[in-house]
Amino acid sequence: MLKVAVIGATGAVGQEFVIALNRHKWFELTQVAASERSAGKKYIDAIRDPNSGILRWHNREEVPEYVKNMVVSKVDDIKPENFDLIFTALESDDAKIVEPKFAKTTPVISTAAAFRYEQDVPILIPGINDNHAELLNLQRKNRGWKGFVAPLPNCTTTGMAITLKPILDRFGIEKVFMTSMQALSGAGRSPGVIALDIMDNVIPYIPKEEEKVQVETKKILGAMNNGSIAPAPLKVSCTCTRVPVLDGHTESVFVETEQTADAEEVKKEMLKFSKNVSIKDLPTAPKDYIVVHDDPTRPQPRIDRELNDGMTTVVGRLRKDTAFDNGIKYVLLSHNEKMGSAKGAVLLAELLKDRNIL
Amino acid sequence: MLKVAVIGATGAVGQEFVIALNRHKWFELTQVAASERSAGKKYIDAIRDPNSGILRWHNREEVPEYVKNMVVSKVDDIKPENFDLIFTALESDDAKIVEPKFAKTTPVISTAAAFRYEQDVPILIPGINDNHAELLNLQRKNRGWKGFVAPLPNCTTTGMAITLKPILDRFGIEKVFMTSMQALSGAGRSPGVIALDIMDNVIPYIPKEEEKVQVETKKILGAMNNGSIAPAPLKVSCTCTRVPVLDGHTESVFVETEQTADAEEVKKEMLKFSKNVSIKDLPTAPKDYIVVHDDPTRPQPRIDRELNDGMTTVVGRLRKDTAFDNGIKYVLLSHNEKMGSAKGAVLLAELLKDRNIL
């Protein structure tokens, strides 16, 4: 068993880590850390809103017993050398300071954007760009660290990159236009989205989100050459919106392909990719990596998000595009707090351990 | 005062007609008609759900006094020659049968799709393609009718066509990709969208909607040549979704322009177009035809839909596109039950009267 810590364990993403690591085969969560406000409290008390008394626990599963009485540490008190791996769920500004300290001795898997755009840092999605993982060894060397920082992509990038990969490999991609309808949990809960702002409403803007998705998609789908990643030569344009949905990001995608591609072929490629995905045997990998619905009313976030505990990317409405000469369009659903966040990070940890990079 | 009837007066769109015609300067609503189930009842009783007793009245304004005690006629009992103009709010199948009968003697303005795609039928948006109105006279001649059928576009087409028009005129348009987030009221209330289906959810499919928007947009923006409309030579691709919003369709639009266009220029064109729009002085015309927000968090349906009583198309997030060489993207909001439906139909009636076509 590898010993792991979760930093930022009381927030929305941190809570998902606590669930994803419950009775994990390979990883044992031995310490949780959070802000000063929570430090010294039992975990179960630290996740309670001090004013209203409401337990700020979002997951359908109850708080796992194993963590309830763990005492929350201050982030500064964490000794990274005590762990084989550290998961962080921090705001980007904090990550920028804390993660390099940890990485000196210990591998860090991060949900923050802080290091995603640096030269020697891959943005890994297990099964999509596993070969980028070798950059982590270069990172170690470059920076003189025993560990490394391996960030996840933004949760809105994940599902899109996963569905584009089989299209890119088989048909080539020129351009991608994507409009997201993102869930509330993507904004966290401190305070995240206020009910008065979103009920009976759509908010057509999520600060910095579009830029992240545009850049990350190209990096993830890029080629590894001589120790660096050449972004994939496709163009991406996004508009990101918030809708009154608890969990699960829905994305409407229009893709211009290099070669002619009809919907049936694309479906076949997606399913073939799903079937053969590299990470099938890892403990947290879903039974299906991608599911493609023929039913035009799917995917729907409330109905489909929990499929395979949120680790499956669900595609529907796959059809020929009517404006591109060569193109298809579809709708995808990705669970932003599962595959797109903590549980995806645990899957990444499994991959890195499996490949002996951890 | 012109005498008008509203057919389908008890449904969601019919109710909007009843409001839009309340104390109208030019039009007097003298008869309301609906299905057999409602016939013979007072209007106020006909709009009550027979099982639950709930008054199925959706508008923020109360039921206008003038209509409460009007007795609802059967559609078949309507004598079209008694009216100067008939507004219809029918399902397409019914419209196909009823509207030609009325049109023999009387102009019909219709919210149904039944005749939109016929050669001698324009799809009019006041201020956008007024010159297409001359096709109505050809229609009269062709069909030997004293009246005509003038259909509105689908409510999802309206806002997009309005915002594309100034772009097309100034910069030319190659392609349009649009994802809609449509309101519940667009599906009507018989029964429309069931709460159990849409709460905490997005439904990524609205039957037939995308095809309508794709075809109508090109027809509306097309050129009038020798008595027929040549569809505009641009390509349109849509994905239409339903979100948990009461009123107001939000649309995320990506536009490839022929000539380079930056966001500031497009904004200027939109505002100029709005200022000079042909229909400014009609009774139902809004103070602003298009509003463009710099605030990136706008438009929002709950906040912006009632602007100028729902007759303004609200644009925001106007910015350079990142995937087209020449392109811009934006988000628009159009009130599907006001400008996109009954009240837009009344505005059209005003235009046709003003131009002596009625």
Next chain:
Amino acid sequence: MLKVAVIGATGAVGQEFVIALNRHKWFELTQVAASERSAGKKYIDAIRDPNSGILRWHNREEVPEYVKNMVVSKVDDIKPENFDLIFTALESDDAKIVEPKFAKTTPVISTAAAFRYEQDVPILIPGINDNHAELLNLQRKNRGWKGFVAPLPNCTTTGMAITLKPILDRFGIEKVFMTSMQALSGAGRSPGVIALDIMDNVIPYIPKEEEKVQVETKKILGAMNNGSIAPAPLKVSCTCTRVPVLDGHTESVFVETEQTADAEEVKKEMLKFSKNVSIKDLPTAPKDYIVVHDDPTRPQPRIDRELNDGMTTVVGRLRKDTAFDNGIKYVLLSHNEKMGSAKGAVLLAELLKDRNIL
């Protein structure tokens, strides 16, 4: 294994039966029946909306494999003698006609109100009034039936009766005032509650609901005397409302007790009752029959409704009442589609089999 049929199997309650009977230890679902419209179709096709194509399946669990290809029969084609037990999920008017026909040969467990208020018909809640079950044998004799009709209470009655029972037994009850905040699924889906009616809203009226709860509570808590039930001599007053919640009825209850009762004692009684409840060992019985929260922010329907798969009644905010000399008040949550409906009916079937009444 007993052979069972479900009548009304395609509706919301019918779907819950299909789930509750999936891999049941004692009961084998061998036939599903529904209205003429569904008859002859495979189950999976019969639950699809014919217009929108949306699969009208509400449960978080997928449609169980075992039922997908069962062909739906017409209700009239059911031969009751082929079954050991028939579950019905019908509207009251249909139940009134169909259930007596079935009962001639076969026991019927019903979710409809049709027979609840007849003299020789008990309204059974397993664990609460098991002794009323003997009335079923009298019913058989009275009516010359081999079977019987055993109706469940209204779903709003269930949780209240369960929580009142331990209070009544220990402290006596004079009066009960209850306001319900009921979930959408309680209204079914044909069409049930329309989204336009309930979003951002409360509907303060549910036809006939209050009368049902008031009468049923007294009958359920009544004493069995010489082959008839004497309603409990307490007074009940309800106001029933609908709120925008998918599942789970929340009820605010004020109870005047005969003897002084403080919150701590009532909690103790409820927990003792829960621990010793008669039906603990039945297959569908929950681990906890009643749970009492000290956390004042609980119960919450979205968080607590799935506890023990919806079979637990969850109590919170238990405290001394401030207007009664002797009284307490609390909030309860009961899953209207699980314990309050189909799954509660299966629990009742288990009880009747266990007691050899089936």
Next chain:
Amino acid sequence: MLKVAVIGATGAVGQEFVIALNRHKWFELTQVAASERSAGKKYIDAIRDPNSGILRWHNREEVPEYVKNMVVSKVDDIKPENFDLIFTALESDDAKIVEPKFAKTTPVISTAAAFRYEQDVPILIPGINDNHAELLNLQRKNRGWKGFVAPLPNCTTTGMAITLKPILDRFGIEKVFMTSMQALSGAGRSPGVIALDIMDNVIPYIPKEEEKVQVETKKILGAMNNGSIAPAPLKVSCTCTRVPVLDGHTESVFVETEQTADAEEVKKEMLKFSKNVSIKDLPTAPKDYIVVHDDPTRPQPRIDRELNDGMTTVVGRLRKDTAFDNGIKYVLLSHNEKMGSAKGAVLLAELLKDRNIL
């Protein structure tokens, strides 16, 4: 024109003050104050969320022009002697410190609870207990102030006290049991209720709310005797819950009367009271003080809350109670941010000016 200031002008209640004072006949808003964070900014900038950039403006009406460019002062920089009247919209802890300072020179009308329960402080609802206003003069004398502090009741108390008053006067009241279904705006927006906590949910607890309503109702309905208020000798018990509704508190009320009262009589009393209410001619008074619906599906918050711009208390479901020997029950709706808050405070100011107490 009296010069007034609004303290806490950027919050939800403060915004309502800004609207309620727009073009007011008697009062001129000459200064707005808020926390240090907002001080020095223009009002329109101060109400913008610093992170998301979302304009935190909730009202359907746009931000009034007159206030947009007013510079927000620090509360400490307010010189009370510059104003004839100060409205405060502060948290109770701040109110406790600030309001007495202001009251030395200037009358203060407050929405905070800080002083509500003191001996020489009336809790005034215009039209309900106008005679309690004389206590303000005693307060002045007691405390050596030129001004006074006149607090509004809690927004949940207002509608209930208004509807109980005509019942109390005519039939006498023994006991009241009330369950509230309160709107999100009652919790404000800093951050108020988080969307993730309330979507598809009910929260059965609002800290301190029930105690406030129970105590305030009795004080408001109490008798003025020799310079002090004797609480009305009725008993009140409440359970307060939060539901996913934007505005408008719905309350389910059960009332035990001293004398027999049937629903028709109570309705008549309410309407008579409404017709003759003392404050009918004040500028902000609604056309109807109380409206009573016969339609059992009313009141509904989304439909009825804006009636007379939120100043009317709407009653429905008035019927004989089934548990009390003498009693009635009903549902009421009161707009928590209009009559129950800022606009109610302006109405109170008008009353006090009209009675020469201001």
